[in-house]
Amino acid sequence: MGISRILILERNKLILRKVTRVLMCTGVEVIPTEDPAELNRYLDGTPAILCADSVDIATVMGVLQTHPTILAVVWTATKSDKLLPFADREPRLSHFLGRAKDQPPREWELLYIIRRLLSGEAPGLASLLAWGYTGFKESLLTSQQRDACVEGVVRFCEKLNVPGRVREMFGELAHELLMNAMYDAPVDAEGRHKYAADRKAQIQLEPHEAATIRCASDGMRMVISVTDPFGGLPRSAIFAGIARGLKGGEMDTSHGGAGLGMLYIYRSSAISIFDVVPGRRTQVTGVYELDTNQREFRNLPRSLHYFGNG
Secondary structure (H helix, E strand, C coil): CCCCEEEEECCCHHHHHHHHHHHHHHCCEEEEECCHHHHHHHCCCCCEEEEEEHHHHHHHHHHHHHCCCEEEEEEECCCHHHHHHHHHHCCCEEEEEECCCCCCCCHHHHHHHHHHHHHCCCCCHHHHCCCCCEEEEEEECEHHHHHHHHHHHHHHHHHCCCCHHHHHHHHHHHHHHHHHHHHHCCECCCCCECCCCCCCCCCECCHHHCEEEEEEECCCEEEEEEEECCCCCCHHHHHHHHHHHHCCCCCCCCCCCCCHHHHHHHHHCCEEEEEEECCCEEEEEEEEECCCCHHHHHHCCCEEEEEECC
16 A cells, blocks of 8 residues: 555544654654544545544544545554444454553554554564563464463463463463364365364364464563464454454354354453464464453453454
């Protein structure tokens, strides 16, 4: 798209100042404003990213409906759940950043998202962590390897002195991510799901079907990422599917990887990142901040990001 401009709409002057300073580091033109009415002065057809607080979601949606060269990034200090229906309706709104009350969005997360949108490139796991991180990577073909890997995630958390409840949550998150990649994602040459019918069965994947897990931490953040080589997770399964799950409705499992586990991934991560290259790769990443206590975590607005064309 050739984006060369970032528009920032934020009514809190302190947050606007901090976000502007961070985004100036991207090297493109940054235009901040506190007034929604001023946006029209800068909407001249130039491809741009519009960053705004969720209080102005109606303005953001109006801009997206009338300006096809605009992408949107929205941050919120209230429940991110309320934003899911907007993303379901508008594919150019695929990024929500949860933030603490009276605080700007996480600087590193904001830069990560904006730089990806500007470059179109998908950096590795290291871009989510500080330089001195540690972790492991495994490729899995069998149910037994999955179970052993989940135990490995828990042991990794123990070495980091992570609280027991959080270790348990990470183990369950790793298990769900691997189940989606190993049971729901694989399809045959005709596009039929090979293993999704029975998620309790013991399976042996073909070498080209292997799921890959990466687990790492820098002592401040814990990151778990699972990749499958199929790229069959549709965008609707993420935004619409999670929204239905939050309302207690039925989840669409017809595409694989879109069951109630999608809701668990969203609830278990401070930041959930979905990367989909249709027919080639789906990568789902969960990020957790280790200094967050469980009470804070339960009330923290979730970040949710989707990159892809599905």
